[in-house]
Amino acid sequence: MALDLNFQHRVKARLISIAHTVTLFIAMSIICIPGLWIVLNSFRPTVDIMAKPPVWIPRDLNLDNYYAMFGGAGEGGVPVLQYFTNSLIISVTSTLIALLIGMAGGYAFARYRFKGKNAIFIGLLLTRAVPGVALSLPLFIVMAKTGLIDTHIGLIMVYVAMNVPFTIWLIDGFFRQIPPDLAEAAEIDGCTRWQAFWKVEFPVAKAGVASAGIFAFLTSWNEYALASQLTRSTFSKTMPVGLRDFTSEFTINWGGMCALAVLMIIPALVLTFLVQKHLIAGLTFGGVKG
Amino acid sequence: MRRKKIPTWFVLIFPALVILAAVVLVPLLFSLYSSFTPYKLTRPDTLFKWIGTFNYQKAINSAVFWAAFGRTVLLLTIALNLEMLLGLGLALLVSRVTRGQRALRTLMMFPMMFSPILVGFQFKFIFNDNVGLVNNALQSLGLTNEAIPWLVDKNLAMFSIIFAEMWSSTSVFAILILAGLFAIPQDPLEAAKVDGCTPWQTFRHITLPFLMPFIYIALAIRSLDVARAYDIVQIMTNGGPARRTELLWTLIGRTGYVDAKMGYANAMGYISIVMAIFFTIFFFRKLNAARSELGMAG
Amino acid sequence: MASVQLNNVVKKYGALEVVHGINLDVAHNEFVVLVGPSGCGKSTTLRMIAGLEEISGGEISIGEQVVNDLPPRDRNISMVFQNYALYPHMTVRENLGFSLKIAGKEQAEIDRAVNEASTILALEDYMDRRPGALSGGQRQRVAMGRAIVRHPDVFLFDEPLSNLDAKLRAQMRVEIKKLHQKIKTTIIYVTHDQVEAMTLADRIVIMRDGFIEQQGTPSEVFEHPVNTFVATFIGSPPMNLLQGKVIADNQLAFAEGFTLPVPQEFVGAVKAGQDIVLGFRADNLMPENHALDLDEASPPIKMPIVVSEPLGTETLLYTRLAGGEIQAKMLKPRPVVDGEVLTFHLDLARCHLFDADTQKSLR
Numbered sequence: 001m002a003l004d005l006n007f008q009h010r011v012k013a014r015l016i017s018i019a020h021t022v023t024l025f026i027a028m029s030i031i032c033i034p035g036l037w038i039v040l041n042s043f044r045p046t047v048d049i050m051a052k053p054p055v056w057i058p059r060d061l062n063l064d065n066y067y068a069m070f071g072g073a074g075e076g077g078v079p080v081l082q083y084f085t086n087s088l089i090i091s092v093t094s095t096l097i098a099l100l101i102g103m104a105g106g107y108a109f110a111r112y113r114f115k116g117k118n119a120i121f122i123g124l125l126l127t128r129a130v131p132g133v134a135l136s137l138p139l140f141i142v143m144a145k146t147g148l149i150d151t152h153i154g155l156i157m158v159y160v161a162m163n164v165p166f167t168i169w170l171i172d173g174f175f176r177q178i179p180p181d182l183a184e185a186a187e188i189d190g191c192t193r194w195q196a197f198w199k200v201e202f203p204v205a206k207a208g209v210a211s212a213g214i215f216a217f218l219t220s221w222n223e224y225a226l227a228s229q230l231t232r233s234t235f236s237k238t239m240p241v242g243l244r245d246f247t248s249e250f251t252i253n254w255g256g257m258c259a260l261a262v263l264m265i266i267p268a269l270v271l272t273f274l275v276q277k278h279l280i281a282g283l284t285f286g287g288v289k290g
Numbered sequence: 291m292r293r294k295k296i297p298t299w300f301v302l303i304f305p306a307l308v309i310l311a312a313v314v315l316v317p318l319l320f321s322l323y324s325s326f327t328p329y330k331l332t333r334p335d336t337l338f339k340w341i342g343t344f345n346y347q348k349a350i351n352s353a354v355f356w357a358a359f360g361r362t363v364l365l366l367t368i369a370l371n372l373e374m375l376l377g378l379g380l381a382l383l384v385s386r387v388t389r390g391q392r393a394l395r396t397l398m399m400f401p402m403m404f405s406p407i408l409v410g411f412q413f414k415f416i417f418n419d420n421v422g423l424v425n426n427a428l429q430s431l432g433l434t435n436e437a438i439p440w441l442v443d444k445n446l447a448m449f450s451i452i453f454a455e456m457w458s459s460t461s462v463f464a465i466l467i468l469a470g471l472f473a474i475p476q477d478p479l480e481a482a483k484v485d486g487c488t489p490w491q492t493f494r495h496i497t498l499p500f501l502m503p504f505i506y507i508a509l510a511i512r513s514l515d516v517a518r519a520y521d522i523v524q525i526m527t528n529g530g531p532a533r534r535t536e537l538l539w540t541l542i543g544r545t546g547y548v549d550a551k552m553g554y555a556n557a558m559g560y561i562s563i564v565m566a567i568f569f570t571i572f573f574f575r576k577l578n579a580a581r582s583e584l585g586m587a588g
Numbered sequence: 589m590a591s592v593q594l595n596n597v598v599k600k601y602g603a604l605e606v607v608h609g610i611n612l613d614v615a616h617n618e619f620v621v622l623v624g625p626s627g628c629g630k631s632t633t634l635r636m637i638a639g640l641e642e643i644s645g646g647e648i649s650i651g652e653q654v655v656n657d658l659p660p661r662d663r664n665i666s667m668v669f670q671n672y673a674l675y676p677h678m679t680v681r682e683n684l685g686f687s688l689k690i691a692g693k694e695q696a697e698i699d700r701a702v703n704e705a706s707t708i709l710a711l712e713d714y715m716d717r718r719p720g721a722l723s724g725g726q727r728q729r730v731a732m733g734r735a736i737v738r739h740p741d742v743f744l745f746d747e748p749l750s751n752l753d754a755k756l757r758a759q760m761r762v763e764i765k766k767l768h769q770k771i772k773t774t775i776i777y778v779t780h781d782q783v784e785a786m787t788l789a790d791r792i793v794i795m796r797d798g799f800i801e802q803q804g805t806p807s808e809v810f811e812h813p814v815n816t817f818v819a820t821f822i823g824s825p826p827m828n829l830l831q832g833k834v835i836a837d838n839q840l841a842f843a844e845g846f847t848l849p850v851p852q853e854f855v856g857a858v859k860a861g862q863d864i865v866l867g868f869r870a871d872n873l874m875p876e877n878h879a880l881d882l883d884e885a886s887p888p889i890k891m892p893i894v895v896s897e898p899l900g901t902e903t904l905l906y907t908r909l910a911g912g913e914i915q916a917k918m919l920k921p922r923p924v925v926d927g928e929v930l931t932f933h934l935d936l937a938r939c940h941l942f943d944a945d946t947q948k949s950l951r
Contacts (some may be wrong), residue, residue, distance in 0.1 A: 001440075005562075020335040020386060022385065022396075023383060024383045024384070026364050027380055027383060028394065028397055029400075030457070031398065031401060031457075031461065032397060032400060034423075035400060035401075035404065035412070036414055037412075037415075037416065037423055038412055038415070041463065041852070044352075049421055050420075050421050053750060054421075054426035054429070054430060068844075078637040082417050083413075086321075093914060098564065100305075101305045101309060102306070102374040102498055104302040104305060104306070105302060105303045105305070105306040107302060108298075108299040108302035108303045109303070112297075112299035112302075112347050114299050114300075118363050120303070122574070124310065125570070126567055126570060126587070127310050127314045127315075128572075129513070129566040129567050129569075129570040130314060130318065130563050130566065130567075131520065131539055131559075131562050131563065131566055132520060132557035133320070133520050133539045133540075133543045133557075133559070133834075134321075134539070134542060134560070134562050134563050135314065135317065136543075136557075137542070137546045137552060137555055137556055137559055138317035138318060138320045138321035138324070138556065139313070139319065140546075140547075141324075141331075141433075141552065142316070142317050142320060147885075157309070157312070157313055158313055160309055160313075160655045161310050161312070161313030161314055162311045162313075163534075164310060165306075165310070168306060174397075179673065180670060180671075181669045181671060182673050182675065182676075184638075184640050184660075184667075184669070184673065185667065185669060185674075185675075185734075186675075186686075186728070187639075187640070187659065187660040187661060187671035188638060188639075188661070188666055188667045189686050189687035189738075190659045190661040190687050190690040190691050190738075191661060192659070192661065193298075193659075193688065196459065199686075200675055204675075204676055218403075219404075222404070222405025222406070222407065222408075224405065224406065224521045224524075225521055225524075225539075228524075229547065231322070237562050240405060240408075240521075241588075243407060243408075243411060243421055248374045249763055254415060254421065257379065257411060257415075258415075259412065260571065261324065261408050261412070264405065264408060265404065265408065267405060268403040268404075269403050270873075271310060272402065272403045273383065273396065273400060274327060286914055
């Protein structure tokens with residue numbers, strides 16, 4: 001009797017374990033296949049992509065799409081290199097500025113008590129809730145009037161503003177994790193408040209600040225809704241906007257788009273892996289411990 | 291001896307306030323004003339003609355607007371809820387794995403690295419009726435001979451968009467909920483087992499209440515950038531064909547830039563802003579409630 | 589030479605006043621312990637001396653100089669924090685040398701001072717570890733080392749032992765005492781643990797609700813508490829208190845018809861009809877045949893034992909008397925059965941009488 005019962009439970013556990021593995025496999029496939037499909041197609045010639053019936057086993061993998069992209073002489077001649085440079089300049093600059101502003105703000109929220117603190121904090125975060133397209137209309141008009149449209153500076157300003165609230169949120173969380181008596185000890189050890197911050201609190205929070213920075217970078221790197229309206233020419237277009245250059249009225253250069261997509265995804269991939277641990281810690285901490 | 295000076299905290303948050311005022315607040319005030327005018331980009335003088343709430347009335351009386359509004363709310367509701375449930379499921383699946391869990395977690399973050407625009411393009415490709423992965427696969431498996439118009443048919447197009455949106459954001463939920471699962475103290479779980487709870491009861495009464503704050507953080511974070519869906523839709527269908535997948539955001543974009551009716555577009559923009567802020571505040575309140583229930587209020 | 593004076597020091601948070609104008613004189617080289625329950629203002633007082641909190645009124649001077657508005661670094665003090673506040677990104681050596689480095693001292697001088705401190709506190713083996721790799725007691729010693737490296741005028745300790753386990757705490761208490769003997773410096777030490785206060789202090793300052801209740805040497809505050817608060821706060825187990833009334837013939841009447849003579853010391857200080865509180869320590873209520881020397885023995889008192897706690901060298905007895913729960917001590921322990929009725933004698937010469945209204949000592 002007891003043996004039976006044990007046997008039943010063993011079988012049940014076995015079945016659950018199999019179901020678990022199968023479900024997990026399916027879920028992971030759905031997550032991975034779309035991305036891999038893009039990568040694969042970036043190496044395939046257009047003929048293969050368009051083939052009917054479809055070609056499943058890759059016949060001819062080559063780097064033609066990438067040559068075309070950087071040669072600037074591919075179909076439609078999309079100046080990818082220029083877009084890449086624009087994206088890099090705009091993302092890096094806006095990230096650095098957003099970090100400086102965000103660090104000051106995050107520190108203020110973590111360390112000082114003042115009236116209306118919560119209201120200001122929520123107000124800051126709510127600016128993030130404004131949909132990009134709703135913001136882009138007035139921004140478009142204002143920027144057109146001030147001549148900032150189609151410039152690096154214009155887009156940098158926009159991205160700084162976009163990133164500051166979230167950066168403040170993350171950095172506030174990281175500074176809260178540092179006990180205030182560390183800075184106090186530094187002050188008693190002879191530091192000014194300024195020295196106490198740079199010599200003690202900043203080094204301790206460094207990893208957190210770095211991940212906030214990477215988060216800001218990725219937001220700028222990937223942003224489309226605003227960039228698509230505020231940039232007009234190759235002089236300031238970023239890569240997400242450039243992706244549309246591969247689409248003409250009736251045809252789409254799938255291979256070229258896939259190659260550009262891969263180019264966009266690589267920095268994002270590398271950076272996200274670098275900070276994934278801190279990022280999760282930062283997000284949950286900022287939220288749970290408030 | 292003590293000088294009266296500007297408080298340090300103000301100096302520290304001042305730059306943040308300035309940049310946000312310049313880039314967000316001032317344009318928004320401007321757009322609030324212009325939503326009360328018949329402002330057209332092509333005719334600058336129209337900016338100074340006050341027409342009261344005409345644009346809002348026009349929006350409220352417009353079937354196109356309400357269709358887009360309804361579709362947007364529907365999309366958000368379906369997508370956010372499904373993402374939450376699937377994210378929870380995925381997190382539970384992964385948390386049961388003992389070997390290779392780190393690798394799985396890394397794989398899980400994969401879609402998070404894709405910018406929405408890339409997601410949109412990727413699924414436009416995959417759901418393409420002619421060369422897309424889905425149709426190719428279905429045809430090769432002999433399930434159908436037709437080219438299913440994933441992005442053209444009204445219902446299928448909405449499905450495709452929701453699928454793309456979920457693909458890109460479910461892992462945000464999964465990652466955050468997984469972090470929550472790891473943070474659950476073991477004692478109450480073990481106590482529940484000893485007290486005779488079934489696995490389902492343990493989950494329902496111990497695990498889930500503890501996860502709620504994490505779920506609401508995820509919802510709050512997601513609702514902060516719901517408008518990401520704009521990028522996806524814009525690329526996949528751009529609201530078309532024939533407005534079958536028109537969302538508030540694509541409608542606003544088209545009205546503002548293509549038709550150049552800025553005043554009207556701004557009025558609709560304001561409606562969508564209010565909606566976004568409503569969602570955000572709603573989830574932050576839920577978060578606070580769930581937190582204080584667990585005694586974590588700070 | 590660094591004495592510390594607090595002159596009518598007030599601390600307010602907005603409208604809320606948490607320290608109500610306290611006065612305190614700490615002499616050079618004196619070891620003063622501020623003790624009190626949590627929220628009594630002792631830590632706030634210490635932080636005001638350190639310069640970590642602004643003072644809302646009054647005057648603080650260190651070594652004759654008013655320091656009201658000086659930042660911490662200009663006060664030549666050092667402080668040991670409750671959670672040690674070691675810099676997690678620096679090694680022990682760097683932690684110890686940090687203050688000297690900030691002050692722009694030469695490397696040779698820093699090394700000398702750091703080595704000296706590490707020898708005093710036996711830290712030589714851990715010099716290149718980070719705080720994360722140290723045990724609680726080791727961190728505690730590093731925190732003290734960091735404080736002594738600078739040769740400050742005043743040492744401030746903010747509940748430094750509260751995160752250690754009981755055994756380590758006793759050990760560190762001795763080390764702190766030794767440290768004070770070795771490096772003669774003024775020390776102000778905050779704790780909520782009256783045992784620490786009794787064992788370490790030259791002078792104890794007992795605080796409650798932002799006021800100083802009493803200050804004096806450990807034996808003064810133990811033997812002559814000025815009110816019932818100090819009486820119950822200092823000493824373990826806390827002093828027994830019984831509500832009663834003075835009746836005719838210098839007798840005290842308590843509930844359930846229990847009476848005692850007024851202790852000699854208080855005859856004349858009380859008058860018939862007065863409501864009083866009688867206080868006595870467990871040590872002065874002893875079972876018959878265990879009484880050692882009673883200066884002024886009371887009539888025999890019969891009490892039932894509710895619970896007994898054998899502690900090895902002595903046994904603590906929980907008994908009932910006049911409607912209250914009373915603790916007594918058996919200094920030559922023998923097994924006791926719960927419910928057993930024993931006869932006790934109280935040493936009236938060690939009793940205290942407090943006014944029932946003001947709770948102040950009638951001495």
